[in-house]
Amino acid sequence: xxxxxxxxxxxxxxxxxxxxxxxxxxxxxxxxxxxxxxxxxxxxxxxxxxxxxxxxxxxxxxxxxxxxxxxxxxxxxxxxxxxxxxxxxxxxxxxxxxxxxxxxxxxxxxxxxxxxxxxxxxxxxxxxxxxxxxxxxxxxxxxxxxxxxxxxxxxxxxxxxxxxxxxxxxxxxxxxxxxxxxxxxxxxxxxxxxxxxxxxxxxxxxxxxxxxxxxxxxxxxxxxxxxxxxxxxxxxxxxxxxxxxxxxxxxxxxxxxxxxxxxxxxxxxxxxxxxxxxxxxxxxxxxxxxxxxxxxxxxxxxxxxxxxxxxxxxxxxxxxxxxxxxxxxxxxxxxxxxxxxxxxxxxxxxxxxxxxxxxxxxxxxxxxxxxxxxxxxxxxxxxxxxxxxxxxxxxxxxxxxxxxxxxxxxxxxxxxxxxxxxxxxxxxxxxxxxxxxxxxxxxxxxxxxxxxxxxxxxxxxxxxxxxxxxxxxxxxxxxxxxxxxxxxxxxxxxxxxxxxxxxxxxxxxxxxxxxxxxxxxxxxxxxxxxxxxxxxxxxxxxxxxxxxxxxxxxxxxxxxxxxxxxxxxxxxxxxxxxxxxxxxxxxxxxxxxxxxxxxxxxxxxxxxxxxxxxxxxxxxxxxxxxxxxxxxxxxxxxxxxxxxxxxxxxxxxxxxxxxxxxxxxxxxxxxxxxxxxxxxxxxxxxxxxxxxxxxxxxxxxxxxxxxxxxxxxxxxxxxxxxxxxxxxxxxxxxxxxxxxxxxxxxxxxxxxxxxxxxxxxxxxxxxxxxxxxxxxxxxxxxxxxxxxxxxxxxxxxxxxxxxxxxxxxxxxxxxxxxxxxxxx
Ligand code: 26W
Numbered sequence: 014x015x016x017x018x019x020x021x022x023x024x025x026x027x028x029x030x031x032x033x034x035x036x037x038x039x040x041x042x043x044x045x046x047x048x049x050x051x052x053x054x055x056x057x058x059x060x061x062x063x064x065x066x067x068x069x070x071x072x073x074x075x076x077x078x079x080x081x082x083x084x085x086x087x088x089x090x091x092x093x094x095x096x097x098x099x100x101x102x103x104x105x106x107x108x109x110x111x112x113x114x115x116x117x118x119x120x121x122x123x124x125x126x127x128x129x130x131x132x133x134x135x136x137x138x139x140x141x142x143x144x145x146x147x148x149x150x151x152x153x154x155x156x157x158x159x160x161x162x163x164x165x166x167x168x169x170x171x172x173x174x175x176x177x178x179x180x181x182x183x184x185x186x187x188x189x190x191x192x193x194x195x196x197x198x199x200x201x202x203x204x205x206x207x208x209x210x211x212x213x214x215x216x217x218x219x220x221x222x223x224x225x226x227x228x229x230x231x232x233x234x235x236x237x238x239x240x241x242x243x244x245x246x247x248x249x250x251x252x253x254x255x256x257x258x259x260x261x262x263x264x265x266x267x268x269x270x271x272x273x274x275x276x277x278x279x280x281x282x283x284x285x286x287x288x289x290x291x292x293x294x295x296x297x298x299x300x301x302x303x304x305x306x307x308x309x310x311x312x313x314x315x316x317x318x319x320x321x322x323x324x325x326x327x328x329x330x331x332x333x334x335x336x337x338x339x340x341x342x343x344x345x346x347x348x349x350x351x352x353x354x355x356x357x358x359x360x361x362x363x364x365x366x367x368x369x370x371x372x373x374x375x376x377x378x379x380x381x382x383x384x385x386x387x388x389x390x391x392x393x394x395x396x397x398x399x400x401x402x403x404x405x406x407x408x409x410x411x412x413x414x415x416x417x418x419x420x421x422x423x424x425x426x427x428x429x430x431x432x433x434x435x436x437x438x439x440x441x442x443x444x445x446x447x448x449x450x451x452x453x454x455x456x457x458x459x460x461x462x463x464x465x466x467x468x469x470x471x472x473x474x475x476x477x478x479x480x481x482x483x484x485x486x487x488x489x490x491x492x493x494x495x496x497x498x499x500x501x502x503x504x505x506x507x508x509x510x511x512x513x514x515x516x517x518x519x520x521x522x523x524x525x526x527x528x529x530x531x532x533x534x535x536x537x538x539x540x541x542x543x544x545x546x547x548x549x550x551x552x553x554x555x556x557x558x559x560x561x562x563x564x565x566x567x568x569x570x571x572x573x574x575x576x577x578x579x580x581x582x583x584x585x586x587x588x589x590x591x592x593x594x595x596x597x598x599x600x601x602x603x604x605x606x607x608x609x610x611x612x613x614x615x616x617x618x619x620x621x622x623x624x625x626x627x628x629x630x631x632x633x634x635x636x637x638x639x640x641x642x643x644x645x646x647x648x649x650x651x652x653x654x655x656x657x658x659x660x661x662x663x664x665x666x667x668x669x670x671x672x673x674x675x676x677x678x679x680x681x682x683x684x685x686x687x688x689x690x691x692x693x694x695x696x697x698x699x700x701x702x703x704x705x706x707x708x709x710x711x712x713x714x715x716x717x718x719x720x721x722x723x724x725x726x727x728x729x730x731x732x733x734x735x736x737x738x739x740x741x742x743x744x745x746x747x748x749x750x751x752x753x754x755x756x757x758x759x760x761x762x763x764x765x766x767x768x769x770x771x772x773x774x775x776x777x778x779x780x781x782x783x784x785x786x787x788x789x790x791x792x793x794x795x796x797x798x799x800x801x802x803x804x805x806x807x808x809x810x811x812x813x814x815x816x817x818x819x820x821x822x823x824x825x826x827x828x829x830x831x832x833x834x835x836x837x
Contacts, residue, residue, distance in 0.1 A: 022068045023061070030107070030114040034061045046118060052188050054120060055128035058111070059098055059191035065105045066242050070249035076835065077156045078322070083334060083832040084156040085825075086318060088311060088348060089143040089341035091290070092161050092252060093135030093168075094239075095655030097192045098126055099497050100148075104242035104249075130185045131656050132192075133167030134254075136294040137572045137613075138681050139380050141655065142458075143341055145490040145681070145818040151243035151250040152492070152516060153822055154834040158322070160314035162306060163193075163237045163254035166289040171613050171652040176629030180292070180616050193254075194238040199321065201236075202260065203312045204228030205305065209401050226358065226401035232283040233258040234313035244492050244516055247837070255313045257286035293615050294572050295386040304347075304390055304398055311348035315355065329360055333373035337830045340377045340452065343388040343444035349375060349451040350405040358401070364408070376829045377448035377455050378485075380678050382465055383576065389441040392434065406442055410434055413450050420477060431473045449474045449481070454829045458487045459679035459700040461720065483828050486700055487679040488818035491518050494685045499663035501540035502689065502810070509533065518817035521810060528807040531800070537690065538803050541664070548664040551657075556650045560607045564646070565796050568661060568691070569669035570611035570653055573621040576676040576776045579612060580766070581785055582669055583628050584778070586635065586647060587755075588746045588786065593641045603644040604793045609661065611653025623766050625649075630755040630763075658682075663689045666802075667792060670695035671785065673776040675720035677701075684816035690806040692795075694788055696781070700816070708812045712805040714795075716788035717781040726780065733774035736782065743782050747771070 023033040037057040038044060044053050077084065102108045115122045135141060143159065150157040169180035206229030213220050239252040259280035286309050291298065318336060319329070327335075340346055349371060356367035381387070396403040410433040417428055429436070433446045449455050449471055457463030463484030467475040475482050496503050496515050506514060510523040527533040545562055552558040569582050586608055592598040610628055614621035632647030650657060668686030670677075670693050677699035687693060687704050694714040695701040705713040718726070737744055747767055749755070756762035770778055796802055814820075826832055 022065050027110050027113045030110050037061050051128050055125045056189055056191050058125055062101045066240055066249050069247050070240050073248045082156045082835050085830050086338045087159045088345035089161050090344035091135030091140030092143045093140035094132045094144045096129045096131045098129050104244050134164050147241045148490040149818040149822040151241045154248050156835050157250050159252040161254050162287050162310045163256040164290040169292050173651050177626045178622050196236045199236050201234040201313045201316045202231050203309050204231050206230050231260050233260050255310050257284050259283035297388045307344050308347045311345045332370050338375050342380045346444045346448045350402040353405045375452045377452040388444040392440040455481050456483045456485050461702050462678040485824040487681050488816050488821035489681050489684050490818050498659040499689050501543050518814035521814040524811035528804045534803040544664040548660050551660045558648050560648050565606040565666045567606050567667040568609045568665040573612035573614040577672045581671050581778045584746050590635050590641050591745055600644045604796050605644040607646040610649040627763050634755050665691040668693045670701050672698045674698045674723050687809045687813040690810045708809045712808050714788045714792055716784040733779040734771050736779040
């Protein structure tokens with residue numbers, strides 16, 4: 014593929030691997046086997062694996078540069094990658110070789126795996142989705158690059174003190190980071206602040222008014238490259254994450270002014286930009302530093318793409334032929350005025366020309382429905398930090414509003430609704446509107462979500478530009494979340510239908526007949542049991558939590574948010590506990606179950622943290638009750654992350670997807686559970702709708718209000734206390750909390766949670782309570798018949814192939830990017 018001399022890959026054999034590994038241990042790690050720490054060994058192993066992918070990476074990069082195909086740049090403030098070692102071993106087909114090589118040296122590959130600290134550079138679904146997407150793009154040989162931020166601290170580490178969440182910094186880089194390549198020589202300068210100046214270019218009739226940005230301060234962006242290996246296809250794409258540094262001017266100042274302390278302070282200031290991931294999920298903080306982060310990484314990324322990835326002298330009028338910048342929610346949307354600024358101010362494009370190109374270079378994915386999650390930036394702040402960009406946004410808005418008026422006449426209410434600039438409660442830039450105006454396409458992340466975007470959130474825009482709106486249902490990578498996370502199931506599936514499913518997940522359909530094969534179902538149950546055993550061991554080792562091995566494993570893992578309704582789940586637990594303890598239910602009648610929660614709350618989200626405390630306190634009471642604990646257990650391991658998910662999801666029997674209909678954009682955990690043979694209890698929300706349609710009503714426990722029903726109730730006035738008054742089971746459960754049953758008799762502790770449910774209950778927990786309990790009764794009945802249950806579980810696996818992120822990528826390629834895989 015290339016004339017550039019390339020180092021050849023190490024030999025693909027146990028001996029070759031051992032040789033390379035020892036060389037790394039000796040030459041790079043500077044130690045010998047008998048003296049090496051686990052971390053030394055892990056680092057040497059990681060670098061060894063890396064070497065096997067290196068040639069493919071260089072070849073892929075060179076091919077992209079030489080052939081200049083249309084590419085995709087995925088702009089995302091978050092990439093929640095998870096551990097790298099296993100995925101790299103899988104991609105390079107080195108799993109067995111590495112295990113044997115390590116064993117031959119008296120080392121345990123499993124133990125080394127556990128030494129890796131996962132890069133937690135994301136909050137939840139949105140960040141993990143980005144990681145799945147780049148995996149799929151690489152596996153499908155699509156020329157693509159991910160651009161984001163190399164946070165020095167990822168998502169906080171969660172611990173519990175007296176059942177309450179305490180956050181600790183996640184210094185994931187402490188033990189070294191063998192998967193990244195720093196390129197300080199490719200640093201990029203990013204400007205902030207200052208003011209703009211008007212000037213006239215040309216003379217007489219040719220004179221044009223132009224604007225010039227005179228920045229106030231600058232920082233440098235240093236790229237760190239990560240390999241994104243395709244699954245055994247000879248390709249390795251790049252993820253480029255930016256780290257902020259002080260400019261060299263700061264160093265000079267030290268000499269010029271002798272104010273060493275001040276110069277170092279300035280340096281710290283610059284480097285703060287990529288210091289920490291904002292742990293806010295769905296509630297924008299409006300913090301200046303966050304806007305700095307957003308502009309920082311997109312400015313670096315556009316500069317990098319134009320200067321490094323395009324050939325010299327490339328005619329930027331044709332930029333859209335080479336790239337689509339996909340905006341992962343609104344966080345990177347400031348890239349729109351940045352590209353305008355580059356084209357108009359730096360390249361001398363006429364405004365109209367620049368807008369023509371810019372409009373064709375961007376597409377926008379929205380990941381939410383909650384009004385409070387739609388980002389807005391105060392004009393005051395944006396103008397102070399990025400004065401030229403604010404001017405550009407105003408001009409985009411002026412021209413856009415002219416178009417609105419030209420289409421609909423002077424409907425000022427409509428104009429105000431659609432404006433990129435909001436006037437109330439303060440003047441602010443609506444980033445979703447800017448993205449919608451600028452993007453070639455706007456997509457939601459599940460059918461229902463995209464429909465609600467069209468009908469509600471962005472209805473005015475959908476009326477103006479119906480052709481802009483489309484859907485791409487989310488997906489998850491089968492490599493990480495089935496093949497790696499569930500080796501038992503993978504082996505069973507491969508034995509039945511071959512291994513083509515790993516890159517063509519629709520082939521799982523071929524499993525359908527096996528659902529009726531008792532022997533296959535037995536083996537499926539054996540796999541589940543073994544996965545539960547793995548989980549039991551993990552929780553014991555990691556958290557000192559003991560759970561039984563042979564109960565129904567009922568799992569709710571996701572960020573803690575009121576709309577996701579962890580409270581509904583804990584009310585179910587409380588109700589079960591109450592009915593057992595009161596003698597209404599005999600333990601012999603109850604299907605033993607272990608309820609596992611995993612959830613982080615945004616540190617400033619008070620109610621979410623109260624709910625965490627409630628779950629932990631209920632758990633403590635239930636687990637120590639001599640009778641209740643025989644059939645009901647609650648486990649809430651702290652710090653749920655990608656690594657825990659990989660052991661937890663394959664062990665689950667029941668997947669809890671119980672958000673209020675119309676609030677969860679898609680969900681992706683729901684897909685991972687179905688693919689690993691858990692049955693879902695869920696509302697008609699997000700991608701649950703599509704999961705149920707595919708797996709069939711008989712293999713899914715649907716309950717609760719539909720979105721139109723919930724909207725109608727909200728419209729006419731929702732009264733949660735009515736449900737409390739009418740439903741004795743609900744009343745008893747809530748009264749237990751209110752009376753202090755789970756807080757040592759102290760009624761004040763969970764008063765805010767109770768009064769919120771009885772007062773506002775924004776997400777209609779009480780309205781769905783009885784329906785949820787009834788659905789759980791159906792779950793119990795179904796679980797009592799292991800043959801029928803495992804038949805349903807196998808059908809869930811067989812019919813969920815649609816939820817591969819490979820399929821999502823095909824949809825983006827066809828509907829939005831109009832790019833293609835690059836043939837060999
Ligand atoms: C701080 C502002 C802010 C606003 C929104 C931060 C983060 C967000 C995200 C949109 C929240 C998020 O992660 N959304 C989730 O995206 C997933 C991937 O598409 C979906 O599966 C989830 O349903 C959606 O909640």
